[in-house]
Amino acid sequence: MSLKSHFKTLVPGASSSAGSLEVTAPFDGSVIGSVELADAAAVEQALDIAAALHADVSQRLPAWQRISILKKAAGLLTERAEDFALESAREGGKPLIDSRAEVSRAIDGIHCCIETIRTQHGEEIPMGLNPASAHRLAFSSHEPIGPVLAYSAFNHPMNLIIHQVFPAIATGCPVIVKPASDTPLSCFRLVELLHEAGLPPAWCQALAIKDRGLATATVGDRRIAFFTFIGSGKVGWMLRSKLAPGTRCALEHGGAAPVIMDDTADLNLAAPLLAKGAFYHAGQVCVSVQRIFAPSTMIRELADKLAAEAARMKVGDPTLEEVAIGPLIRTKELERVEKWVEEAIAAGAKLHSGGKRFSSTCYGPTILIDPPPACSVSSEEIFGPVVCLYSYEDLEEAIDRANHVPYSFQASVFSQNMDTIFRAYRRLNAKTVMVNDHTAFRVDWMPFAGLRESGLGIGGIPHTISDMQIEKSLIFQSPSL
Incomplete structure (x- = not known):
């Protein structure tokens, strides 16, 4: 099949006057696609949509519906695996044999999201251990932290989206993703695949931003609850300094x-x-x-x-x-x-x-x-x-x-x-x-983290899902307890 090569900004109802980003193959410089660039109005609309969606508890997607959407997305990606691999190889320059492995990992990563939804749970908090806690029963449950903003890198144009965006869907967080300007096509294809799988478009919005000032200002918006960044340390640490009070973040940079x-x-x-x-x-x-x-x-x-x-x-x-x-x-x-x-x-x-x-x-x-x-x-x-x-x-x-x-x-x-x-x-x-193995081994359920200047927080799908949630406690007091 022939995959789509031009994408409009994936923000419901938005229009933009910022022009388009031409995407070229790094091997020979040939034009392979384009993406509409988002202007400040489109970004503002995306933020408004995400914030309103999270604020309205009645609109949140129940776990069974998130599982159903992710299952269908995994099935669609499996059906189109070879096309996605070939287009990813063209766009990012990773050899086809490794791009196929990346698609396979992406499918497995979606299933990892589903497994985490099924197995993650709250816990009983011990009470009655001293006089002050007598006659009480307490437990916790998980809730989505709020709107997620994801800025991604070029080198794994599919899997990084799986790592940053799909955990947000799994937790029930509205997510806005800005892919790397070198490799936006894989991201937009995956977001459209999520929509095709039944995810309402407002829950996952994708936009390309060429204006660095606009991209930086967006990170500091108070409506963002969680910021996830994969890319250079110089940029990542700078963006962390721009976060609004209360915004949590995860950074993944490079190493040696x-x-x-x-x-x-x-x-x-x-x-x-x-x-x-x-x-x-x-x-x-x-x-x-x-x-x-x-x-x-x-x-x-x-x-x-x-x-x-x-x-x-x-x-x-x-x-x-x-x-x-x-x-x-x-x-x-x-x-x-x-x-x-x-x-x-x-x-x-x-x-x-x-x-x-x-x-x-x-x-x-x-x-x-x-x-x-x-x-x-x-x-x-x-x-x-x-x-x-x-x-x-x-x-x-x-x-x-x-x-x-x-x-x-x-x-x-x-x-x-x-x-x-x-x-x-x-x-x-x-x-x-x-x-007795090389340093680049990874599976997506293991903790994966850069320390010191290499990053902040713990990656790996279950750990990212945990970061994108709050653990909320409920405490009962009764003389009958």
Whole structure:
């Protein structure tokens, strides 16, 4: 089937004079669609609709109806999975094989929302434990927190919408979503799919905002109860400072994921996993493998094995079955990655393999050995297909170096030694530590969080649903209790 390629602002009754946003494929720059841009009047209308909807308790959707809508949405997405995957690959540049996996995850994520509705519940609050609480019975239940505003990122154009928008639907919160300007089509398709599944359009509104001042001002609106942001730390922390008093938020930013290896690590197991974790989606993943610390005696062998894996990963058009590494999202990002690699080499890093453009939009998988700590590739999130190997003589020193960045997200350790594994687990600055696996592993029901400058709050669908609710208590007092 042919999917729709132009979208009007999805705000009931709104019109806009802001023009349209043209969407181009990052691989070849071809125009693949467009989205109407929202002006200030359209944004105001969306906020009014969401606030009024939440304020009218009689309009709230009961749990059985939310479950029914989500079930139908999962069924529709299953029927159209291949079309959604292909269009997502074109729009975001993630290879088709990985875009298919993203669609599969999206379907599973919708089912995870349904399961959480079915299993999440309040609890009895103990009373009668002291004289003051005698003759009382108390319990809690959950209610939607209020209107949700979601600002999303480009790198997982479907799953990030599943993570941010579908939990709001599951909780019964009206939600307004602004997708990344590079990848709005997947978002609008998913929102229209929700409407097709029976969700009244006012409950999920989508709009594209080009005006940064308008986007920033919207975040600070007092009608917003919860703000969810996925994107750069610089933007996310700035937007958090604009929130109105009382607005809750969740932020998910990037990292510079470390891997610790010791001399018992199985390199034949590690190499394909680390190559996938480093070069998947051209490294444009917040928990991509970036910094690998290994004993100096194994650095050369590890680099050779990683290079062999990289050589098997075809670079090019993300819509082709055989391609494993697609383009960077924008030309300026390719130029930045190229500059950072050149800077590291000039500072003394050894270029083991790669280090050059594959085309005007693709950068080849690159392996650097021992770039100095002050280089951008060592101290900042690369967000490109580059991995850095660092040799060490002392494990404690390696862990200290791994922790010497302001980011903390996911990490991993490769070892057959339990003492090394637990040492790394206890000492690494990370929310999650993988053992004998790459840093980019995730399932959508696990807690997923960036700490320090990498984010705020706990992601993962059940945790996001919890964030978008209030737990409200009811306390009875009676002499008969």
